[in-house]
Amino acid sequence: MKKHLLLLPLLAAAVSGCPSNSLKTANSSDSKPDLLHAALDTTVAPGDDFFSYANGTWIKNNPIPASESSMGIGKKVQEEVYARLRQTSIEAAKANAAAGSNQQKIGDFWAVGLDSVKADKLGATPIRAELDRIAAMKTVAEVPGVIAREIPLGVRALIGINVSQDDKNSEKMVLTLRQSGLGLPNRDYYFNTDSRTANIRAEYLKHVTNTFRLLGQNPATAQTNAAKVLALETSLAKSSRKLEALRDPYANYNKMSIAQLNKLTPGLDWKTWLTQMEFTGVDTVIVGQPEFYQNAAQLLRTTPLDDWKAYLTWQLTRTFAPTLSSEFVEENFRFYSSVLRGAKAIRPRWKRVLDMQEDALGDALGQLFVKEYFKPETKARYDTLVKNVVSSFAEHIQKVDWMSAPTKVVALEKLRKITPKVGYPSKWKDYSTLTIDRSSLAANVMRANQWQYRYELNKLGKPVDRTEWGMTPQTYNAYYNPSNNEIVLPAAAFAVPGLLDADADDALVYGYAGASTIGHELTHGFDDQGSQFDAKGNLHEWWSKEDRQRFNQRVAGIVKQFNGYTLLDSLHINGAATAGENIADLGGIVIGLDAFKKTKQYKEGKKINGLTPVQRYFLGYALGWQNHTRDESLANQLLTDVHSPAQYRVNGPMADVPAFYEAFGIKPGQKLYRPDSTRVIIW
Known part of the structure; x- marks a missing residue:
């Protein structure tokens, strides 16, 4: 890019x-603007x-x-x-457009998006059914099924799955699996020891804690759950490849049958899991980083259920925090925009x-x-x-x-x-x-x-x-x-x-x-x-x-x-x-x-x-x-x-x-x- x-x-x-006067400089009616000079x-x-x-x-x-x-x-x-x-969206919201038309979709998306009063009234209600689904798990064996439910919603929980062209056969669309599932930008944020990164990790732990408190958890429980999230993500980060290593197309191309993938990840039944994720009839998959999936499978065998509940609750909530009430929006901004990128004020809601x-x-x-x-x-x-x-x-x-x-x-x-x-x-x-x-x-x-x-x-x-x-x-x-x-x-x-x-x-x-x-x-x-x-x-x-x-x-x-x-x-x-x-x-x-x-x-x-x-x-x-x-x-x-x-x-x-x-x-x-x-x- x-x-x-x-x-x-x-x-x-x-x-x-x-013609577009708003894009011309003040003197452009008399002479051509010279932006370079x-x-x-x-x-x-x-x-x-x-x-x-x-x-x-x-x-x-x-x-x-x-x-x-x-x-x-x-x-x-x-x-x-x-x-x-903005003007296009305002007009669409007022147009009383035909149901199902693009104009109706643009208008309704805009109208409810701008309704901060409604968002504040709803709080976390829009994601409550998914939160309850996570909380209702009784055994770790249910975790893959819940992940299969969350991934289509846009939640990057544990695995990265998508459909793309086969690197070695560009005429074929194939299923690929890549490392994913971290709340910090990449693996280095979990291990670098410089003061800048160490401070970001501390702020991240605070941010996860604050988010759990917004969901109604008491301070002690929120802090405990945040620590579980950081520990689990750190385990995932250990098996994640560095930025430069992800650029080697051969090293990140590992084609496997479903049987070979099951052997790579003991305890996981990929045919069932893929079916839960709406993929049927898949016989081969390209695994970008096999060591990541080996580790993910091990974590699914050894990590307690409460840790998975905390992790999945966090991944779901952080995904949709920008769409929820102002307290979620502001806390999400504080960490991801302010701490990580230095922004001083939140962008206007309409933008x-x-x-x-x-x-x-x-x-x-x-x-x-x-x-x-x-x-x-x-x-x-x-x-x-x-x-x-x-x-x-x-x-x-x-x-x-x-x-x-x-x-x-x-x-x-x-x-x-x-x-x-x-x-x-x-x-x-x-x-x-x-x-x-x-x-x-x-x-x-x-x-x-x-x-x-x-x-x-x-x-x-x-x-x-x-x-x-x-x-x-x-x-x-x-x-x-x-x-x-x-x-x-x-x-x-x-x-x-x-x-x-x-x-x-x-x-x-x-x-x-x-x-x-x-x-x-x-x-x-x-x-x-x-x-x-x-x-x-x-x-x-x-x-x-x-x-x-x-x-x-x-x-x-x-x-x-x-x-x-x-x-x-x-x-x-x-x-x-x-x-x-x-x-x-x-x-x-x-x-x-x-x-x-x-x-x-x-x-x-x-x-x-x-x-x-x-x-x-x-x-x-x-x-x-x-x-x-x-x-x-x-x-x-x-x-x-x-x-x-x-x-x-x-x-x-x-x-x-x-x-x-x-x-x-x-x-x-x-x-x-x-x-x-x-x-x-x-x-």
Whole structure:
């Protein structure tokens, strides 16, 4: 994926070419706005900190709101889409729309979501039946059945089960099992000994205790149960793999028959358990982390029933806390948003409801979105941009000196077969079987989760639908899917706040969309993970042994480079975990640049506000990472995210690009300067 944790609904009107005064700058009626020049902080030398040079003034003028853990270009555009989706939802709630229509579902979801008085009156009532089901268990033998009930509701209890394409046979949809079940972001939070993480663990224990008290438990019982939850989750964390280990597709591919899975997990009857989870006729499963499931089975044999009751009660309640009364909402915010990510105030309720509505009815909103905000002429521009960047990548593959001629032939064939999906899908999800009403927000979220679960379950054993999108068009993100060998580029990924598409020069567009989005996603097909999948989307080694060795040497160079970046005094970037994204950033920059060099703007060489076309190209790339983050959120990112922090997604790859040195006159002695011998060159 391109962006860091920005799976958010964003407005594409900025690139639609249609009138939109709210997106124009104050002087745009008289002249084209120059967002790149306006964002510069010329007190910073480009060769010392290009990120701050490119974005410094913008960052100074856009402080992080109290309700947010970060502020960036994505959040700015998000404000525009929120305004429009809010109006759409208000109108739908008043429309008295036909029962079962998308408008009725949008309207009812919005109306009950905004009704805080009703939510406060209901308290924990919307999840009471599920809480009672957990409390009624008499023996540990009943635990798997209760877990089977909770998982379709969206509760991540113990196991992670889903349907996906078989990594080694992309034509087949298979059942997969992956590690799951933790309340903290990942395993490292349970074991790291630094004071920051130790404090988070202490606050987590307090948070679980407080949540149990909100459910009516007395202080002593709540504290005891919270300790049981932490102990059980710590046991699960011990058998969970680290972030970087999860990136090895071969090590995380273990196909088993049901009989082999039963043997791996003594005491578990998977045929019965899968049937309880609505999966029938399953004969094989792919287990991502076998040691996790061995441990889970052992815990189901040895952990007392009361511990499981505490754990399942907690996992259920934390899942739906944001939908319940204000006391649950505020306690959930205190830990997950404030302690973990540094937010100072809770976000307005209407924004939180819109986020839930996006998860539940994203395609219904997407249809309205593209109709108004992503016009055909805009799609045509970015379709052409994709073709130009693909052509540039082909030229780079042909020229690299570390790849042999036979492997280049296969690489070019894979590139030729990458399917680009630009803007929005050709067909939309059908929500006709999803019931949305005004009973409670929690009930709607539960039903939406069940609908999504069964939507995915229904794919098992059926032909792969390669037309499907994994993101809505109003999502500010993009991705490469190795199993489909496709890049998916939602309309919102091209949005620039305050700028109409007609006012965006090619230098900005090629840097912002061509490099940091299109080129980035294309190179994911050839990074340390994506390169292990062939043109048909199958996990298969198509490189020669020598090519792979030479490639891995370059990957080791970028891992070493990013391991050397230290933040927050003692934390550093995990070069192995972030390698794929760092490779894609570097590749996107050099590929996008050569595509830009074929444009009229580059050939004419005219300056705009004193900036050359190539300088504007690099600034356009930096525009995509116009973001700053609270320390708490940054620390969380370093432990949990395969993307490097924004500053290093700019400064890191730029330090390896010779054209950047030339464009800004980077000299030895400046902080970003790296000798030729240490610069990483892949594409």
